[in-house]
Amino acid sequence: MKLPTVRFTEEQERFRLEVRSFLQKELEKGTYETKCDSWLSGSNPSFSKLIGEQGWIGLTWPKQYGGQERSSIDRYILTEEFLAIGAPVAAHWIADRQTGPLLLRYGTEEQKSYFLPKIAKGECYFAIGLSEPNSGSDLASVSTRAEKVEGGWIVNGSKTWTSNAHDAHFMITLVRTEPFDGVKKHNGLSQLIIDLHAEGVSIVPIKYLTGEAHFNEVFFENVFVPDNRVVGTLGNGWKQGLAELAFERSGPERILSTFPLLEELMAELRRQSDIDGLTQVSKLVAQLWSLRNLSIGVAKVLEEGGEVAIPAALVKAVGTKFEQSIPEIARLLVSTYPRKDADRKLDRLLAESILHSPGFTIRGGTTEILYGIIAKGVVAG
Amino acid sequence: MSEIKDMLIDVVEKIFKDRVEKETVDLVEEGKWAENVWSILDDNGMLAVAISEEAGGAGGDLEDLLNIYRLIGKYAVPIPFVENTFANYLLELEQLPVTNHKITYVVNLNETLNLNDDQKVSGALSNVPWARHADELVAIAKGNDGDYLVKVSLKDAIVEPNINLACEPRDTVKLDQVNVLNKSTKAITPEKLQRLVEVETAAKIALMAGAIEKVNDLTVQYTKEREQFGRPIHRFQLVQQHLALLAGETVIVRTAVDNMIAALVENRYQDEVLLTRIRIDEAIKIVSTSAHQVHGAIGVTHEHNLHQYTRRLWSYRDEGVSQSDCSKIFANKLLQSNENLWESLTTVKKQFQTH
Numbered sequence: 044m045k046l047p048t049v050r051f052t053e054e055q056e057r058f059r060l061e062v063r064s065f066l067q068k069e070l071e072k073g074t075y076e077t078k079c080d081s082w083l084s085g086s087n088p089s090f091s092k093l094i095g096e097q098g099w100i101g102l103t104w105p106k107q108y109g110g111q112e113r114s115s116i117d118r119y120i121l122t123e124e125f126l127a128i129g130a131p132v133a134a135h136w137i138a139d140r141q142t143g144p145l146l147l148r149y150g151t152e153e154q155k156s157y158f159l160p161k162i163a164k165g166e167c168y169f170a171i172g173l174s175e176p177n178s179g180s181d182l183a184s185v186s187t188r189a190e191k192v193e194g195g196w197i198v199n200g201s202k203t204w205t206s207n208a209h210d211a212h213f214m215i216t217l218v219r220t221e222p223f224d225g226v227k228k229h230n231g232l233s234q235l236i237i238d239l240h241a242e243g244v245s246i247v248p249i250k251y252l253t254g255e256a257h258f259n260e261v262f263f264e265n266v267f268v269p270d271n272r273v274v275g276t277l278g279n280g281w282k283q284g285l286a287e288l289a290f291e292r293s294g295p296e297r298i299l300s301t302f303p304l305l306e307e308l309m310a311e312l313r314r315q316s317d318i319d320g321l322t323q324v325s326k327l328v329a330q331l332w333s334l335r336n337l338s339i340g341v342a343k344v345l346e347e348g349g350e351v352a353i354p355a356a357l358v359k360a361v362g363t364k365f366e367q368s369i370p371e372i373a374r375l376l377v378s379t380y381p382r383k384d385a386d387r388k389l390d391r392l393l394a395e396s397i398l399h400s401p402g403f404t405i406r407g408g409t410t411e412i413l414y415g416i417i418a419k420g421v422v423a424g
Numbered sequence: 425m426s427e428i429k430d431m432l433i434d435v436v437e438k439i440f441k442d443r444v445e446k447e448t449v450d451l452v453e454e455g456k457w458a459e460n461v462w463s464i465l466d467d468n469g470m471l472a473v474a475i476s477e478e479a480g481g482a483g484g485d486l487e488d489l490l491n492i493y494r495l496i497g498k499y500a501v502p503i504p505f506v507e508n509t510f511a512n513y514l515l516e517l518e519q520l521p522v523t524n525h526k527i528t529y530v531v532n533l534n535e536t537l538n539l540n541d542d543q544k545v546s547g548a549l550s551n552v553p554w555a556r557h558a559d560e561l562v563a564i565a566k567g568n569d570g571d572y573l574v575k576v577s578l579k580d581a582i583v584e585p586n587i588n589l590a591c592e593p594r595d596t597v598k599l600d601q602v603n604v605l606n607k608s609t610k611a612i613t614p615e616k617l618q619r620l621v622e623v624e625t626a627a628k629i630a631l632m633a634g635a636i637e638k639v640n641d642l643t644v645q646y647t648k649e650r651e652q653f654g655r656p657i658h659r660f661q662l663v664q665q666h667l668a669l670l671a672g673e674t675v676i677v678r679t680a681v682d683n684m685i686a687a688l689v690e691n692r693y694q695d696e697v698l699l700t701r702i703r704i705d706e707a708i709k710i711v712s713t714s715a716h717q718v719h720g721a722i723g724v725t726h727e728h729n730l731h732q733y734t735r736r737l738w739s740y741r742d743e744g745v746s747q748s749d750c751s752k753i754f755a756n757k758l759l760q761s762n763e764n765l766w767e768s769l770t771t772v773k774k775q776f777q778t779h
Contacts, residue, residue: 044671044675044678045678045682046675046678046679046682048686049684050686050690050692059770066765109553123770141577150669153504162607207610293515305765306764306765306766309764310764313758313759316759318752318756318759319755321754321755321756321759322748322751322752322754322755323751324755324758325698325702325750325754325755325758326706326751328699328702328758328765328769329698329699329700329702329703329706329754329770330703330706332680332696332699332703333677333679333680333703334676335769336680336682336683337676337679352610354675357671357672360672411661411665413668414661414664415661415670417664417672418663418665418667421670422644422647422658422667
């Protein structure tokens with residue numbers, strides 16, 4: 044498993060500074076507030092529209108679909124800048140990260156020209172439809188089913204842990220289009236684009252332990268989905284879903300969810316001229332730097348169409364543990380009291396980090412499942 | 425790396441694969457000199473890598489050198505290859521004549537020699553690698569007006585043998601009014617000295633990274649061969665956790681070292697050596713713990729070769745610049761800098777010149 048080293052070009056460095064200065068200005072204007080875990084819990088449609096106006100959603104997509112045809116390294120830089128400053132990008136996140144690449148790879152021309160420009164404008168959001176009440180990591184057990192009818196499919200079942208379904212317009216939903224085969228469990232699964240405002244769809248919020256509801260349970264009761272909303276090949280949903288996961292697992296969002304807290308911690312230690320505290324912070328910086336190399340290396344391989352399942356799983360397994368470690372170390376280095384509505388930024392970011400932390404190592408594949416994938420990979424390799 | 429560089433590394437790795445067995449490494453523990461390993465490398469011109477052809481060397485650069493050091497670490501090659509080549513690299517870097525004799529070096533800031541106005545050197549250095557087998561030594565000496573890089577003959581020194589945890593020679597060298605060899609002194613600025621120490625730290629990091637790779641390889645192999653309860657142990661989820669941790673640390677270190685080397689040779693160096701040095705300490709802790717746990721009782725016996733690598737890791741991490749030294753240096757930089765953390769992580773500076 045050898046990953047390339049990436050050196051940013053001067054043009055890319057300029058792009059980074061352009062994004063940074065935009066975000067800094069909007070922050071100063073009060074358009075948003077720095078937040079930890081902003082990519083999942085910071086949903087702000089008007090901010091997403093603003094980002095769309097900048098041309099910063101679907102950055103790598105073809106121009107004909109509203110993209111900018113820029114490199115995935117540019118997108119990597121953009122994503123890093125959003126997360127480092129804790130900007131509220133959750134509304135368009137899934138559509139930009141997963142739906143776009145999935146449709147570009149498997150979608151029909153009609154799907155691409157209908158959905159992608161809307162997504163790029165920051166006006167159309169998607170939810171992920173993988174997990175079900177009784178199938179978290181074991182996706183082969185998906186039981187939401189679609190039956191063929193004239194002109195389309197009738198869907199029954201439910202999805203759960205669906206982030207931002209309440210803000211989203213559509214969901215790429217993994218459903219069973221053939222009867223369950225106990226031996227070939229991954230067969231007969233397909234991906235359908237379901238309109239979340241269609242008749243028969245109900246969305247029930249799941250309260251997170253913070254009291255907020257980013258997750259939802261989504262129920263389908265005889266929901267009609269027209270034929271033109273099937274993504275890719277019928278029965279190929281499992282393979283398509285796996286390709287989606289590689290994009291999901293290795294990005295900066297698996298490293299930087301609690302970065303705003305680390306930044307504030309360092310600022311506080313600096314104000315106190317606490318050299319011992321900064322010495323501890325240096326270990327976190329070394330962790331971050333090394334993980335970032337790994338994650339950028341995976342992005343580069345992804346861009347070149349290489350195989351990244353194992354290193355992507357590694358980034359997520361190690362990166363999310365790192366994200367979790369930041370609040371645990373921060374609270375030992377400075378005197379603080381975590382409060383969600385604290386006036387003091389450090390206290391607020393610490394509260395957000397502590398309360399959101401348990402999710403980091405669960406969402407997008409639990410650490411335990413990832414460890415299994417990695418171990419099998421190294422034994423086979 | 426270019427194809428030629430890849431080829432060089434392949435050739436060297438093949439030599440080590442063929443010639444360096446556990447028993448070869450055992451020779452060091454018995455206090456012997458592995459002449460056959462030394463002479464293969466000498467015959468292939470490897471002892472002169474990264475020395476320019478004008479100076480009688482084999483050509484190549486710091487990137488080649490560091491990548492060969494990874495292999496030295498990966499095969500626990502039981503000769504002072506790093507010491508010999510790096511001492512000559514330092515000499516050439518400072519435009520001093522390189523040597524054909526066996527040579528070792530110390531560029532540790534904690535211990536230095538004294539240089540008086542008659543160009544005579546005095547003092548004691550501890551943990552000098554392989555001094556008993558070397559003819560010459562490159563070290564830092566303090567003169568009246570600053571620091572010097574000096575080369576002395578070890579024939580003029582008292583060498584008291586000592587060993588590190590892996591039983592490699594780490595001798596004490598005592599010098600009393602010894603002449604520097606062929607006028608080999610060169611004044612170096614404090615900034616330059618810092619950089620020499622950092623490049624030396626990069627060399628140690630490369631060695632450790634190689635040993636980490638081997639510990640990972642040995643462990644993966646072992647889990648395929650060893651059966652318990654009727655199946656190979658890699659099938660057990662708790663063993664898989666160790667494998668995942670090992671693979672993670674190995675890839676993190678490999679990528680960090682690749683990035684560190686790229687930064688060094690492309691002259692866009694920032695803090696890559698410091699950060700890699702800090703990070704590798706964590707990797708050593710995780711890798712050595714998990715590897716021994718997976719190997720069970722056999723891994724802690726002399727019969728198995730796992731300990732040849734873990735004992736080297738436990739030695740090397742406390743030689744030269746340590747993790748805590750690097751953390752303190754980095755903390756001071758953070759304190760003095762005007763940039764926020766994200767700016768300092770993402771700013772590219774071009775400030776490091778190796779030549």
